[in-house]
Every structure is written in structure tokens, then in C-alpha cells.
Amino acid sequence: MHPYKGRKAALSTMHDKRQAIGKPFNDLLGVSIKVPEKINTDLLGTFSGEIERELTPLETLRKKARMGMDELGLPLGLASEGSFAPHRYFPMVAEDHEILLWIDDERGIEVIEQEISLETNYDAKTVTxxxxxxxxxxxxxxxxxxxxxxxxxxxxxxxxxxxxxxxxxxxxxxxxxxxxxxxxxxxxxxDMRAHMNPTRMKVINKLAEKLAVRLMNLCPNCSCPGWGVVDVVRGLPCEACGLLTKQIAKEVYGCPSCNFRKEEPRQDGVTTSSPTYCDWCNP
Ligand SMILES: [Zn+2]
Ligand SMILES: [Zn+2]
Structure with missing residues (x-):
């Protein structure tokens, strides 16, 4: 049986994110999500900017998750943060970058998953x-x-x-x-707050599934939940000349608790790089 089955976890949100996170956590892990009633996550900053965000996104997430864990007295907790900006390479389209953090104080671990989506209505206009x-x-x-x-x-x-x-x-x-x-x-x-933005709620739902799946996976060494990709190894061979490129060759799996790591082939099955990315074929 999975160690989280039947457990409760605090979700710090004022924006009804349980509708995006509750189902995957219940269906995949057997964890029921509890939302504290008396928290004000706006104290950590707001999208509309009346309260400036002073902490890094990860620090904000930790504080936010702990608000709910403290309020409900639970050792397991979650919080999510989104940020919106023009796409790095195509500034005409916007990008939604979502981060979801899991804290487990019993095991002393944190597990983070991220999702970058171009599915967003993020936009603004100045009018009279x-x-x-x-x-x-x-x-x-x-x-x-x-x-x-x-x-x-x-x-x-x-x-x-x-x-x-x-x-x-x-x-x-x-x-x-x-x-x-x-x-x-x-x-x-x-309005980018999740309960006012069904498109964003969908992205959070996808991310919640990703995190729940990761928490389902136990470390092969110590059985801690959260086994997943923590790093990559570059050096995928060029398909034309065989020289190693800077493209990702392997994924490194790791445990949030012990030091055990394992290299695995890319999940997408790609084993060679296009000569486009080769310093020899395409200098
Ligand atoms: Zn080459
Ligand atoms: Zn481990």
C-alpha cells in the first residue's frame, strides 16, 4: 500500500484550487485535500500588484504551503504559484509558468513539479x-x-x-x-486568479496530475515517495557524424530523501541528435 493512502494534506488557496488538485490527488494517491478557511495568501503578494511580491517564487510557495499546514495542523501540504509573461522566443504569445510544491514534514522532503503552458488568455489593454x-x-x-x-x-x-x-x-x-x-x-x-480563469485552472489540473504521479513513484532504494527526474545528462550523439552535441542524452532520476540516483534513457525514445545542433556539422 502506498504510504500516502488515506492521508490528508493541506492546500493553501483562497481561489478554489481544490477543484483542480483534489481529484488527481484523491484518484491517484488516495490523499484527501483540505483547504483551510482562515488564511490570507494575498499577504504574500497578488497578481494585480497591490501587494508587491518580495520573496522568490519558491520562498513564497513554502510560506504559502506552511500557512495551511499550520492552520490545519497537518504534516502534509501543498501550494501552487503561477507567473505570466511573454514567451521567451515568441513575445507575441503569452506563457503560463505554474509551480506546485509538496511538503512532507514526516519525511522532511519537498517535491516540486512545474508546467509551462502556452494555453493562457494573459493579456492587458489601456483604454479610455x-x-x-x-x-x-x-x-x-x-x-x-x-x-x-x-x-x-x-x-x-x-x-x-x-x-x-x-x-x-x-x-x-x-x-x-x-x-x-x-x-x-x-x-x-x-484576472489570472485560478477561480476567475478556467484556462489557468486546467493547467493547474494537469500539473497536479504530474505531481501526483511523481509522488506515486517510490525510491527504489529507500521507498520514499517522489522518485522522478531531477537532472539531465547532455551529449546526445549527432546522427550524421556521431560527435556529442549539447542535446539531452539521458535523464537522471533521484529521490527527495536519500542520495540514490539513476540514469535512464530519454522517455521520448530519442537516441540521436539532428545535425542542426551539431557543432561539427552546423558550426
Ligand atoms: Zn555532426
Ligand atoms: Zn531514496
Whole structure:
């Protein structure tokens, strides 16, 4: 029997992420996810920027996960963080980078999985009136995905309107912000909080499955949950000349608890590199 079967884990969220994380953890691991009622994860920073994020994403995640574990008195806990930015190579498209952290205080381990997805509606527009939003609203899947409206000139107490899902609400918020904004312009952006953004919720669900699968895998040496890829070995041979390229040749599996490691062939079955990546064939 898996060591986590029948256990409870705290999930620190104010944004109903249990709907994305609860099912894979229950179905794959037999872990039931408990969400504490009295936590304010916004203290660690918000997407809409009223509270600046001062810690690194991993530090934020640890603090967040511990809030729920402390509140519920559980040794197992989870927290997730997302960040959104233009894609590294194709700045016209946006990228959702999600991280999910598992903490197990009984074993003294942390297990992290990440997911980078181009499936996101992350976008923003500066407008003077609701009419300027005509094409934008369709593009960002309004009203199934909510919007945030604030003055373009900066944050003003009481003038950040979040979770807007009705045209009438958006119109009213734009009117209020136009008057309040020093430049008369209004900043409209997608609400990236999970419960306001079904597309993001889906990415978190996929990531939760990935982490649950990893926790299912036990270390062949000490049986600790969380056996998975921790590093890669580069040096895939060029298919034309055989010289070693900088492409990934093998994946290194590791345990979150002991030092045991094992090299395995790539999961995708690729054993040679295209000459495109070869310093000899394509200098
Ligand atoms: Zn070559
Ligand atoms: Zn181990």
C-alpha cells in the first residue's frame, strides 16, 4: 500500500484550487485535500500588484504551503504559484509558468513539479472607454474569464476592481477609473486568479496530475515517495557524424530523501541528435 493512502494534506488557496488538485490527488494517491478557511495568501503578494511580491517564487510557495499546514495542523501540504509573461522566443504569445510544491514534514522532503503552458488568455489593454474593448473581450474569453480594471496611472486605494464578469460591471469600473486616473486612461487586464480563469485552472489540473504521479513513484532504494527526474545528462550523439552535441542524452532520476540516483534513457525514445545542433556539422 502506498504510504500516502488515506492521508490528508493541506492546500493553501483562497481561489478554489481544490477543484483542480483534489481529484488527481484523491484518484491517484488516495490523499484527501483540505483547504483551510482562515488564511490570507494575498499577504504574500497578488497578481494585480497591490501587494508587491518580495520573496522568490519558491520562498513564497513554502510560506504559502506552511500557512495551511499550520492552520490545519497537518504534516502534509501543498501550494501552487503561477507567473505570466511573454514567451521567451515568441513575445507575441503569452506563457503560463505554474509551480506546485509538496511538503512532507514526516519525511522532511519537498517535491516540486512545474508546467509551462502556452494555453493562457494573459493579456492587458489601456483604454479610455468600454467601446475600446470590443475585440479584446472575445480574445480573452470574457465573460467566462474575468477582468481586472484599475487606473492606468497607478494603484489608488479602492480603485482596483477584480473578478469582473459582467459588461455592466466593467463599464462602471472603467468610468470610475477614468476619473481617478492621472492620465485619464484605464488599465484593463485578465484576472489570472485560478477561480476567475478556467484556462489557468486546467493547467493547474494537469500539473497536479504530474505531481501526483511523481509522488506515486517510490525510491527504489529507500521507498520514499517522489522518485522522478531531477537532472539531465547532455551529449546526445549527432546522427550524421556521431560527435556529442549539447542535446539531452539521458535523464537522471533521484529521490527527495536519500542520495540514490539513476540514469535512464530519454522517455521520448530519442537516441540521436539532428545535425542542426551539431557543432561539427552546423558550426
Ligand atoms: Zn555532426
Ligand atoms: Zn531514496
Amino acid at each position: 472607454s468600454f467601446n475600446d474593448l470590443k475585440d479584446f473581450l472575445d480574445k480573452v474569453h470574457f465573460p467566462s474569464h474575468a477582468l481586472v480594471v484599475r487606473p492606468n496611472s497607478g494603484f489608488i486605494q479602492g480603485f482596483t476592481f477584480k473578478g469582473l464578469k459582467r459588461s455592466s460591471e466593467v463599464k462602471e469600473a472603467i468610468n470610475l477609473c477614468t476619473s481617478a486616473s492621472a492620465d485619464g486612461l484605464v488599465h484593463v487586464e485578465t
